[in-house]
Amino acid sequence: MKNEYLIGVLETVKKRNAGEPEFIQAVTEVLETLEPVVEKRPDLVEAGVIDRLVEPERQIIFRVPWVDDNGKTQVNRGFRVQYNSAIGPYKGGIRLHPSVYIGIIKFLGFEQVFKNSLTTLPMGGGKGGSDFDPKGKSDGEVMRFCQSFMTELYRHIGADCDVPAGDIGTGAREIGYMFGQYKRLQNEFTGVLTGKGLTYGGSLARKEATGFGLCYFTDEMLKANGESFNGKTVVVSGSGNVAIYATQKATELGAKVVAMSDSNGYIYDKNGIDLACVKQLKEVERKRIKEYVTTHPDAVYTEGCSGIWTIPCDIALPCATQNEIDKASAEALVKNGCKVVSEGANMPSTPEAIEVYLSNGILYGPAKAANAGGVATSGLEMSQNSERLSWTFEEVDAKLKGIMKSIFAACDSAAKEYSTEGNYMAGANIAGFLKVAEAMKAQGCV
Ligand code: NDP
Numbered sequence: 218m219k220n221e222y223l224i225g226v227l228e229t230v231k232k233r234n235a236g237e238p239e240f241i242q243a244v245t246e247v248l249e250t251l252e253p254v255v256e257k258r259p260d261l262v263e264a265g266v267i268d269r270l271v272e273p274e275r276q277i278i279f280r281v282p283w284v285d286d287n288g289k290t291q292v293n294r295g296f297r298v299q300y301n302s303a304i305g306p307y308k309g310g311i312r313l314h315p316s317v318y319i320g321i322i323k324f325l326g327f328e329q330v331f332k333n334s335l336t337t338l339p340m341g342g343g344k345g346g347s348d349f350d351p352k353g354k355s356d357g358e359v360m361r362f363c364q365s366f367m368t369e370l371y372r373h374i375g376a377d378c379d380v381p382a383g384d385i386g387t388g389a390r391e392i393g394y395m396f397g398q399y400k401r402l403q404n405e406f407t408g409v410l411t412g413k414g415l416t417y418g419g420s421l422a423r424k425e426a427t428g429f430g431l432c433y434f435t436d437e438m439l440k441a442n443g444e445s446f447n448g449k450t451v452v453v454s455g456s457g458n459v460a461i462y463a464t465q466k467a468t469e470l471g472a473k474v475v476a477m478s479d480s481n482g483y484i485y486d487k488n489g490i491d492l493a494c495v496k497q498l499k500e501v502e503r504k505r506i507k508e509y510v511t512t513h514p515d516a517v518y519t520e521g522c523s524g525i526w527t528i529p530c531d532i533a534l535p536c537a538t539q540n541e542i543d544k545a546s547a548e549a550l551v552k553n554g555c556k557v558v559s560e561g562a563n564m565p566s567t568p569e570a571i572e573v574y575l576s577n578g579i580l581y582g583p584a585k586a587a588n589a590g591g592v593a594t595s596g597l598e599m600s601q602n603s604e605r606l607s608w609t610f611e612e613v614d615a616k617l618k619g620i621m622k623s624i625f626a627a628c629d630s631a632a633k634e635y636s637t638e639g640n641y642m643a644g645a646n647i648a649g650f651l652k653v654a655e656a657m658k659a660q661g662c663v
Contacts, residue, residue: 237320250643253635264658275299279369283361297345300326303656307343310384317346331649332585338596363394376407383412408602411595420598422613428462430590433621435559447471452530454478455537459561479506483525486516529553536561547573560584586645593620
């Protein structure tokens with residue numbers, strides 16, 4: 218980065234957020250791609266838009282006490298970062314994972330601002346979570362945790378103010394418990410959370426949306442470069458919500474998915490993953506992915522996560538977590554003939570891995586564009602809740618497809634306009650930024 222103003226902003230960010238490497242990483246990536254914008258739009262610099270964007274509007278940290286099945290008090294830490302409300306109410310998921318701390322929630326909130334802007338819907342950016350680990354807990358323990366979490370969070374959120382959703386560790390069960398507690402405390406039935414169950418205001422196709430949307434975006438990117446999913450070999454990391462529905466849609470589009478993983482290890486099935494089995498293991502029985510090989514003798518299970526990127530494939534879809542592909546894994550992908558990396562997870566590639574993609578002509582779909590289908594469909598759930606109507610699966614899916622198409626078009630044309638043709642990461646950052654920046658400038662110094 219050469220621009221002195223941006224170098225100064227980044228120095229302030231590093232000083233102010235020392236000890237939060239994920240947040241600094243996310244900000245650095247965006248600032249680096251904004252250099253041509255800063256040169257072309259001095260008015261936005263003058264309005265202090267970037268100085269304001271690198272600081273969240275509000276950060277809330279709270280104690281979450283709950284009682285486990287042995288009657289013992291447990292204490293977790295809860296977070297909500299209301300990052301930016303320039304273009305709509307704060308919107309973003311809740312992550313429940315032991316690795317959660319304020320730096321993770323801030324990086325996710327920052328990314329969410331640009332992602333939500335790209336969806337074309339009126340949603341600001343936010344994110345929340347806790348270092349609580351739902352894995353291995355009983356339903357009763359998860360419920361007591363969720364109720365305690367919401368007992369603090371409810372005073373900070375609302376259908377027109379801040380609308381949380383799911384993320385790692387927060388699925389339909391957790392959203393249900395949180396929604397129930399919100400309703401009880403506020404005595405109102407509103408669309409305050411998305412990802413709700415279908416019997417109480419959830420949207421059809423929300424569960425599938427991030428994974429399907431990832432494939433719709435990737436398909437657009439492939440088509441723009443004279444390719445398609447048909448006949449391609451695909452590796453998908455993770456076996457959670459995003460990974461499962463990415464695998465389903467990639468298969469429907471004619472590809473063969475040969476590998477999936479969880480945080481313990483990965484499975485390789487040369488015959489193509491039997492998704493019904495993975496769904497049963499992960500969605501119903503909440504078991505480990507290694508169980509897959511007990512019913513599929515041709516498949517191989519390997520302990521550890523990073524080895525999955527050494528499996529030869531045409532397309533890699535990382536759908537687990539941040540920084541899961543480092544330089545060595547990116548080099549292994551390139552060496553084995555991979556031509557496309559498209560991100561279902563948030564920030565799954567390290568900066569060094571992205572360098573490897575860009576210098577080897579890999580088609581690279583960055584998370585904030587490629588995985589925006591989840592939050593876009595959450596936006597559609599909010600619209601249905603406001604209308605007191607529900608749309609069919611086909612209606613929602615068609616809207617999702619249209620949104621992913623327009624997100625790709627926006628990334629593509631911003632990249633061309635700012636002389637970085639084919640660099641969809643730069644295109645996504647620039648297109649997402651410009652809409653938020655115009656709104657911030659118009660609303661004055663707030
Ligand atoms: P889930 O909790 O449903 O699944 C997460 C998957 O990733 C699991 O297989 C999990 O394995 C694995 N995983 C989690 N942490 C790690 C880790 N540290 N190392 C290796 N594997 C890990 O979450 P989602 O599918 O909802 O989310 C996955 C990613 O997609 C996240 O980055 C999330 O932010 C992003 N995302 C999700 C959206 C959504 O709508 N759900 C929307 C946009 C982005 P295990 O079961 O062993 O923990």
